Amino acid sequence: MNATFHLISSGDAILWDIVALSLRISLSATLIAAFFAIPIGTALAMGRFTGRKVIIMFSSSLMALPPVVVGLAIYLLLSRSGPLGEYGLLFTPTAMIIAQSVLIFPIILALTTEAVSPLEKNYRRLLNSVDASIWFRLKILIVDARFSIFTAVLAGFGRAIAEVGAVIIVGGNIAGSTRVMTTTIALETSKGNLELALALGIILVMLAVGVNSVMHIFKSLGQKYHGVLR
Amino acid sequence: MELNFNSVSFRQNGDTLLGPIDFKIKFEGITNVLGYNGAGKSLFLELCHSMIQPTYGSVYWNGHSARDTKNLRGFIFQHRVTLYRSVKKNIALPMQTAGWNKQLIKNRLEELLFMANLETKSNDPASTLSGGEVQRMALVRALATYPKMVIMDEPTSSLDPSATTQFEDLISNSANSGVKFLWATHNINQAKRFANDIIFISDGKVSEISEAKNFFKKPSSINAQNYIKGL
Numbered sequence: 106m107n108a109t110f111h112l113i114s115s116g117d118a119i120l121w122d123i124v125a126l127s128l129r130i131s132l133s134a135t136l137i138a139a140f141f142a143i144p145i146g147t148a149l150a151m152g153r154f155t156g157r158k159v160i161i162m163f164s165s166s167l168m169a170l171p172p173v174v175v176g177l178a179i180y181l182l183l184s185r186s187g188p189l190g191e192y193g194l195l196f197t198p199t200a201m202i203i204a205q206s207v208l209i210f211p212i213i214l215a216l217t218t219e220a221v222s223p224l225e226k227n228y229r230r231l232l233n234s235v236d237a238s239i240w241f242r243l244k245i246l247i248v249d250a251r252f253s254i255f256t257a258v259l260a261g262f263g264r265a266i267a268e269v270g271a272v273i274i275v276g277g278n279i280a281g282s283t284r285v286m287t288t289t290i291a292l293e294t295s296k297g298n299l300e301l302a303l304a305l306g307i308i309l310v311m312l313a314v315g316v317n318s319v320m321h322i323f324k325s326l327g328q329k330y331h332g333v334l335r
Numbered sequence: 336m337e338l339n340f341n342s343v344s345f346r347q348n349g350d351t352l353l354g355p356i357d358f359k360i361k362f363e364g365i366t367n368v369l370g371y372n373g374a375g376k377s378l379f380l381e382l383c384h385s386m387i388q389p390t391y392g393s394v395y396w397n398g399h400s401a402r403d404t405k406n407l408r409g410f411i412f413q414h415r416v417t418l419y420r421s422v423k424k425n426i427a428l429p430m431q432t433a434g435w436n437k438q439l440i441k442n443r444l445e446e447l448l449f450m451a452n453l454e455t456k457s458n459d460p461a462s463t464l465s466g467g468e469v470q471r472m473a474l475v476r477a478l479a480t481y482p483k484m485v486i487m488d489e490p491t492s493s494l495d496p497s498a499t500t501q502f503e504d505l506i507s508n509s510a511n512s513g514v515k516f517l518w519a520t521h522n523i524n525q526a527k528r529f530a531n532d533i534i535f536i537s538d539g540k541v542s543e544i545s546e547a548k549n550f551f552k553k554p555s556s557i558n559a560q561n562y563i564k565g566l
Contacts, residue, residue: 224419227416227419228418230386230412230416231416231417231418231428232432233386233387234384234386234409234410234412235406235428235429235432236405236406236432237428237432238432241431241432245418249418249419249420
């Protein structure tokens with residue numbers, strides 16, 4: 106255990122490079138997924154069209170997508186013989202960002218829809234009475250549900266940073282290039298190098314606990330203030 | 336200002352909730368909408384405003400489609416309907432949707448907060464206001480963009496007498512400055528004091544439109560007679 110803590114406290118370059126790459130990939134994937142999922146999730150909460158419930162149910166069920174299957178699908182897309190093979194993205198951090206984005210998009214989408222729906226129900230008649238445009242409604246709902254939406258984004262980030270199945274397939278676990286915390290833990294454990302695996306495990310757990318704590322803080326802030334803007 | 340209902344019906348889940356309604360009315364000052372609970376007053380008001388669209392027929396204001404002239408009318412709900420925002424951001428809502436610039440909104444907000452006697456509460460969350468304050472806020476919000484008509488759905492039904500008086504004073508001042516009101520109420524005395532005209536709704540239809548003094552003296556329908564007698 107001493108060797109493990111020494112690795113963390115001494116600022117070991119290999120360890121912290123892996124942590125930095127993991128954060129860069131998962132934060133990028135979270136931002137990309139959130140960019141699409143937040144407006145689409147809000148629009149789904151606003152929409153009154155046939156089939157809306159089916160779409161919401163379908164998007165919620167996508168939350169349970171098996172990561173290895175997502176990884177396999179992205180692999181087939183990006184492999185040399187695949188439709189996007191010419192871009193040479195397989196076994197790069199970009200491929201890992203794509204895989205994680207696909208994986209967490211349904212999570213942020215479903216949680217955003219769930220967060221915005223009750224607010225939209227409260228606001229609908231008032232916004233109808235002032236003839237608010239669709240863009241105005243989208244904006245006001247996202248701003249006023251921001252605490253809950255941020256919680257949804259954090260949930261997506263939490264899933265991305267802890268994910269191993271998809272990124273190992275499309276990233277290839279190449280040292281110094283696509284090796285992230287989860288894939289390194291898997292590899293180093295199988296090699297018997299438990300110090301590095303444990304050090305990364307501790308950092309990963311701390312990150313997960315940190316993200317969950319922030320989620321709870323934002324959740325209670327949202328409940329307490331209903332996001333009141335002064 | 337003229338309102339025209341042209342063969343208007345509203346249906347939901349196969350049931351006709353309102354209509355068919357055909358009438359034309361020219362508004363003078365305050366027009367009260369009366370009728371028993373469940374008669375269709377709220378639906379009628381929402382159709383007048385164009386918050387909802389008729390299943391059949393058309394609603395016209397001064398010869399123009401109600402849908403195209405929605406921003407010329409304000410609306411006040413019976414219950415507390417606010418954004419989870421401060422008082423001033425609630426009042427600013429129609430000005431924002433109308434695309435006013437920040438300076439214009441700021442100037443108009445000062446007038447409206449003064450009018451509603453809410454200057455000291457402008458930064459408070461709207462959720463902390465009392466029932467009377469919420470309805471005064473709703474009234475100045477409805478008046479924010481200088482609408483020609485404000486439609487109100489029983490706005491004083493949950494207010495105490497003092498809050499009702501304050502709200503009524505605001506209505507009188509606005510009516511004196513030329514704003515027309517279409518106002519659903521169950522309070523016969525209130526209608527007697529304020530109404531120029533009465534629209535009586537019964538069983539989802541407009542059963543009577545007349546000058547207030549004539550309506551209260553001699554309502555033409557049995558339903559209206561019973562309603563006035565409190566039966």
